[in-house]
Amino acid sequence: xxxxxxxxxxxxxxxxxxxxxxxxxxxxxxxxxxxxxxxxx
Numbered sequence: 001x002x003x004x005x006x007x008x009x010x011x012x013x014x015x016x017x018x019x020x021x022x023x024x025x026x027x028x029x030x031x032x033x034x035x036x037x038x039x040x041x
Contacts, residue, residue, distance in 0.1 A: 002038040010038050 004010060007028050011017050016032040026040040 004038055004040060007038055007040050010036070 002010070007019065007026055010028050011019055014030055014033055014036050016030050017028050017036055018030070020027045020029055028036060028038040030036040
């Protein structure tokens with residue numbers, strides 16, 4: 001999982017990417033291609 005300051009550019013890399021907020025953190029999850037997971041901060 002990548003940890004980035006900004007997820008905006010990462011969200012556009014694949015059409016199945018979803019922006020999710022969990023426990024005060026922002027995540028990118030992708031059920032089709034698991035390698036696109038990322039966390040902000």
